Amino acid sequence: MAVSDHERTDPAADRIATLDVAAPGVPIAARPRSGRSEFAYFALRNWKFDLGLGVVLVCVAAALVGPLLTDHEPLAFTGPTDQPPSSEYWFGTTSFGQDVFTQFVYGLRAALVVGIVGGGIAWLLGAVVGFTAGYRGGWVDDVLNMLTNVVLVIPTIALLIIVAAYVDVHSYATEAVLIGLTSWPWAARAVRAQTFSLKTREFVDVARLSGRGTRQIIATELAPNMSSYLLMMFILLFGGAILIGASLDFLGLGPSESISLGLMMNNAFLSSALILGMWWWFVPPGVGIIAIVGGLYVMNVGLDEVFNPKLRER
Amino acid sequence: MLEVDTCCKEYRVGAFGSGALLAVRDVSFDVQPGEVVSLIGESGSGKSTIGRMILRLARVTRGTITFDGVDIARLQGRRLKEYYGDVQGVFQDPFSSYNPIFKADRVFTMLRSEYFSGLSTSEWDAKLGKALDAVSLDPGAVLGKYPHQLSGGQLQRLLVARALLLDIRLLVADEIISMLDASTRIDVLNLLGDLKSRGLGILFITHDLSLGHYISDTTMILRRGRVVERGPTQVVFGNPLHPYTRTLLTSVPKLHQRWGDLDDGHVRRAGGEPLAEGPLVEVEDGHFVASLAPEAGT
Amino acid sequence: MLRVDGLSVYYQSLRGDVKAVDGASFEIADGEIMGLAGESGCGKSTLGKSLVRMDARMRYVGGSVELDGRELPIWDDAKMNAFRFKEVSIIPQYALSALNPTRKIGQMAEELLSSRDVHLDRVLPELRRRLDLVGLSESVLGRFPIELSGGMKQRVVMVLSSLLDPSLLIADEVTSALDVSTQRAVSELLVEFRDRGFVKSMIVITHDLSVLYQIADTILVMYAGKLAEKAASDTIVDAPAHPYTRMLLSSLPEVGVRFAEKRLSGIPGRPPSLLDPPGGCRFRARCPLAFDRCGEEPPFDEVAPVHSAACWKAAA
Numbered sequence: 001m002a003v004s005d006h007e008r009t010d011p012a013a014d015r016i017a018t019l020d021v022a023a024p025g026v027p028i029a030a031r032p033r034s035g036r037s038e039f040a041y042f043a044l045r046n047w048k049f050d051l052g053l054g055v056v057l058v059c060v061a062a063a064l065v066g067p068l069l070t071d072h073e074p075l076a077f078t079g080p081t082d083q084p085p086s087s088e089y090w091f092g093t094t095s096f097g098q099d100v101f102t103q104f105v106y107g108l109r110a111a112l113v114v115g116i117v118g119g120g121i122a123w124l125l126g127a128v129v130g131f132t133a134g135y136r137g138g139w140v141d142d143v144l145n146m147l148t149n150v151v152l153v154i155p156t157i158a159l160l161i162i163v164a165a166y167v168d169v170h171s172y173a174t175e176a177v178l179i180g181l182t183s184w185p186w187a188a189r190a191v192r193a194q195t196f197s198l199k200t201r202e203f204v205d206v207a208r209l210s211g212r213g214t215r216q217i218i219a220t221e222l223a224p225n226m227s228s229y230l231l232m233m234f235i236l237l238f239g240g241a242i243l244i245g246a247s248l249d250f251l252g253l254g255p256s257e258s259i260s261l262g263l264m265m266n267n268a269f270l271s272s273a274l275i276l277g278m279w280w281w282f283v284p285p286g287v288g289i290i291a292i293v294g295g296l297y298v299m300n301v302g303l304d305e306v307f308n309p310k311l312r313e314r
Numbered sequence: 315m316l317e318v319d320t321c322c323k324e325y326r327v328g329a330f331g332s333g334a335l336l337a338v339r340d341v342s343f344d345v346q347p348g349e350v351v352s353l354i355g356e357s358g359s360g361k362s363t364i365g366r367m368i369l370r371l372a373r374v375t376r377g378t379i380t381f382d383g384v385d386i387a388r389l390q391g392r393r394l395k396e397y398y399g400d401v402q403g404v405f406q407d408p409f410s411s412y413n414p415i416f417k418a419d420r421v422f423t424m425l426r427s428e429y430f431s432g433l434s435t436s437e438w439d440a441k442l443g444k445a446l447d448a449v450s451l452d453p454g455a456v457l458g459k460y461p462h463q464l465s466g467g468q469l470q471r472l473l474v475a476r477a478l479l480l481d482i483r484l485l486v487a488d489e490i491i492s493m494l495d496a497s498t499r500i501d502v503l504n505l506l507g508d509l510k511s512r513g514l515g516i517l518f519i520t521h522d523l524s525l526g527h528y529i530s531d532t533t534m535i536l537r538r539g540r541v542v543e544r545g546p547t548q549v550v551f552g553n554p555l556h557p558y559t560r561t562l563l564t565s566v567p568k569l570h571q572r573w574g575d576l577d578d579g580h581v582r583r584a585g586g587e588p589l590a591e592g593p594l595v596e597v598e599d600g601h602f603v604a605s606l607a608p609e610a611g612t
Numbered sequence: 613m614l615r616v617d618g619l620s621v622y623y624q625s626l627r628g629d630v631k632a633v634d635g636a637s638f639e640i641a642d643g644e645i646m647g648l649a650g651e652s653g654c655g656k657s658t659l660g661k662s663l664v665r666m667d668a669r670m671r672y673v674g675g676s677v678e679l680d681g682r683e684l685p686i687w688d689d690a691k692m693n694a695f696r697f698k699e700v701s702i703i704p705q706y707a708l709s710a711l712n713p714t715r716k717i718g719q720m721a722e723e724l725l726s727s728r729d730v731h732l733d734r735v736l737p738e739l740r741r742r743l744d745l746v747g748l749s750e751s752v753l754g755r756f757p758i759e760l761s762g763g764m765k766q767r768v769v770m771v772l773s774s775l776l777d778p779s780l781l782i783a784d785e786v787t788s789a790l791d792v793s794t795q796r797a798v799s800e801l802l803v804e805f806r807d808r809g810f811v812k813s814m815i816v817i818t819h820d821l822s823v824l825y826q827i828a829d830t831i832l833v834m835y836a837g838k839l840a841e842k843a844a845s846d847t848i849v850d851a852p853a854h855p856y857t858r859m860l861l862s863s864l865p866e867v868g869v870r871f872a873e874k875r876l877s878g879i880p881g882r883p884p885s886l887l888d889p890p891g892g893c894r895f896r897a898r899c900p901l902a903f904d905r906c907g908e909e910p911p912f913d914e915v916a917p918v919h920s921a922a923c924w925k926a927a928a
Contacts, residue, residue, distance in 0.1 A: 201410050202405045202406075202407060202410040202411040203410065203411055203412055203413045205369075205371055205403070205405065205411075206405075206411050206412075206421060206424075206473075207424065208371060209369060209371075209398055209402055209403060210398070210421075210424045210425055210428055211394070211395040211398055211428040211429070212424065212428065221413055224413075224415055224416075225413065225414075225415060356791035356792065356793075357762075357791060465882060495651040495652055495819070496651060496819065496821075496860060496863055496864060496878075497651060497859070497860060497863050497878045497879035498878055499863070499878070500863040500864075500865065500876045500877065500878040501877075501878040503865070503871070504871065504875060504876070504877070504878075507871040507872075507875070521791065521792065523792070523867055524864075524865045524866050524867045524869075525865060527865070527867045527868070527869075527870065528865035528869060528870055528871050528876075529870075529871050547870075548870075551867060561793055562792055562793065563867070565792045565793045565795065565796040566792055566822075566867060567795070567796070567799075567820065567822035567823045567825065567826045568822055568825075568826075568866055568867065569821065569822050569825055569849050569861070569864065569866055570849065570850075570866075572825075572826055573796060573800070573826050
């Protein structure tokens with residue numbers, strides 16, 4: 001229920017809220033951003049955001065620059081087998097004589113591709129379905145809900161096994177598309193819930209009374225109000241897609257013609273690297289996955305604090 | 315001008331939508347140009363629902379609403395937009411009516427891009443200035459600000475100015491001043507009175523009888539979705555016939571009479587058990603009261 | 613009886629102190645219902661709450677509060693525990709949502725009482741009697757808040773807040789969210805509580821002067837953190853001395869007044885910011901009677917027997 005002038009708990013305290021919002025003191029999530037600088041100011045002062053962002057940027061840098069630093073091909077049998085890290089093979093070699101470092105940096109690239117493409121597709125689908133279901137309600141909502149629930153329940157692994165049997169998954173982009181097409185339901189649910197609550201606000205009615213159509217209202221009224229939410233959702237989907245991709249690769253369900261971190265771990269496992277003590281083979285990809293995904297999640301926690309002042313430590 | 319004919323609004327409730335909640339039942343009335351009609355009812359009376367149906371924000375389940383003889387349920391696209399050029403609404407919570415992340419004038423620029431895209435900047439500024447002047451707002455004080463930087467009274471007036479920009483003929487004012495302080499309420503109310511004398515028809519929805527009495531020509535008392543009494547304001551207030559109306563009038567706290575003095579021996583029903591409401595019967599010229607006989611059928 | 617002397621309570625904010633209540637002094641006799649009126653931001657809610665519990669944002673700055681001859685240690689939350697609910701009680705502003713939706717009413721009552729070392733069984737007969745008085749059956753104790761209507765919830769909270777017969781009961785905007793007929797019923801109940809001796813004195817906080825006229829013996833009007841006027845209800849309504857009270861009253865439409873016949877007017881301008889309030893009388897900027905002396909803050913003094921006002925022109 002809306003609160004009237006009279007019913008505000010502490011009118012004086014409310015003045016505080018109003019005053020502070022106008023000052024560079026305590027921004028509120030829905031506070032008008034009078035410039036990107038303000039968001040950046042608070043984001044960069046949050047150590048979790050900084051830490052997460054830092055880790056992710058290091059990984060991105062490694063993915064971009066790494067392949068330039070090595071002469072080898074990831075899958076080529078270039079050197080002696082089972083070598084620990086040395087000055088020539090920085091991360092050592094596999095039991096097939098492949099350079100682990102090269103595999104690692106190419107694997108990072110693959111991970112980022114899967115993350116962006118898979119996460120991006122899931123984000124787009126989730127947003128479209130969520131907004132439409134939330135705003136239109138009625139039978140549209142019922143139908144989309146059913147669709148969401150069905151896709152939610154489908155086990156990705158089983159689906160991908162079946163798909164892999166019929167479609168030769170040649171590239172990570174294809175894998176990413178498949179991941180994207182199956183991981184959007186929770187995003188749709190979240191967006192739908194937010195849309196439901198925003199839809200009842202009177203400014204949506206005012207927009208309707210101004211002759212604005214559904215799509216316009218979603219794009220210009222609702223989405224901007226949820227921008228922090230949508231950003232965080234993307235980051236989570238990004239990380240999630242990488243994780244799913246790595247899991248699939250580890251199970252051998254991903255493309256076998258190129259290399260990824262998950263595939264590296266799969267190979268290491270199949271070659272009994274653990275038992276043989278070849279730590280240089282499975283530790284880098286493991287650390288790589290943890291670093292990217294963990295970094296993204298920590299960044300997200302930090303962002304949550306930035307957008308929601310109540311969570312901030314004083 | 316506006317005619318509401320036997321309107322009903324039904325909501326589906328319960329598991330799988332098996333139940334039905336009749337929020338508005340068989341409501342009929344009209345609004346003439348320059349007439350202020352107040353819709354008085356307590357919470358749950360369906361008054362806001364009626365307002366929303368007139369504004370095409372909610373669908374009518376049964377019955378028709380016509381504007382200048384045209385059934386508004388049939389309006390789509392461009393014709394709906396034209397309708398909004400004649401009929402606008404202002405709502406209860408000024409702070410909820412503005413998107414908090416944008417400046418308050420966005421409500422104007424939205425209109426400009428939809429209705430006045432052809433105007434030059436100076437023409438637009440002049441038009442905006444005139445509308446702001448009509449609501450006694452200083453452009454320098456209110457333009458370019460965010461909603462949280464303005465007061466409730468200013469925000470409500472901005473919304474009225476927005477409606478005036480379109481040169482509307484009917485304004486649906488849904489509890490527009492109940493969230494304002496006493497000292498600003500009367501100013502917004504007076505503004506409505508001035509607009510009425512310029513020919514604007516107003517549907518004034520409120521729970522506050524004194525406000526309705528101050529400003530309206532015709533009064534309708536709503537109870538649980540039904541009209542129980544309707545007529546010229548002074549007649550309804552001066553000679554209330556329906557028990558519910560009389561309960562309301564004796565419960566309103568006044569400033570110079572105590573409650574005990576007002577009780578005219580009329581028995582107030584605690585909790586308000588439903589009284590069987592029949593169709594409206596014209597008791598005297600223009601004064602309609604719902605008969606207490608149980609309705610035939612239903 | 614309550615005696616408040618020079619009470620000042622500020623809110624801490626990043627930009628400084630918001631002087632929500634600044635130097636309030638007044639008295640309430642036994643058996644008196646005092647209405648505390650004013651518009652939003654005037655400090656009435658803060659004043660009421662500070663007598664019971666200061667929440668984390670409120671800061672006690674000075675002044676004393678004496679209830680029945682004993683000083684209330686309002687600056688010390690722990691010490692106030694002994695007084696809360698037994699001597700001083702409050703029906704909070706959001707009473708309707710103060711009820712925990714996952715707890716039955718009876719459970720909540722039990723928890724509330726045991727926190728004051730009172731066993732529910734001991735007061736159950738009285739509780740039943742009072743529920744009956746307000747028109748609720750005992751079965752309400754076994755229900756969840758969601759099953760009750762707004763008016764019923766309000767009455768439940770009223771009964772629970774006054775169950776231990778506090779000397780002073782503070783009702784904070786208890787009628788604002790109610791329908792007109794329920795409003796009357798609840799307001800009359802408040803008076804009945806006093807008449808039956810459940811509470812000795814009461815402070816009823818609301819913006820609605822007409823409700824106060826109906827049930828309060830005296831009315832205290834606040835403006836921008838300061839006391840403006842205090843007098844018997846009849847005096848306030850018929851012969852107010854402070855310009856703010858006068859203008860406020862004349863801006864209220866009553867059934868009987870129509871726009872076409874008599875155009876009421878409001879008070880132009882807005883209340884001053886409480887972060888940095890102007891010196892002198894805080895109503896000065898909006899007052900039609902302001903003159904030079906208003907630059908010096910007028911004291912809240914008696915202008916007639918049992919009638920105080922803070923205005924240089926009031927005594928005249």
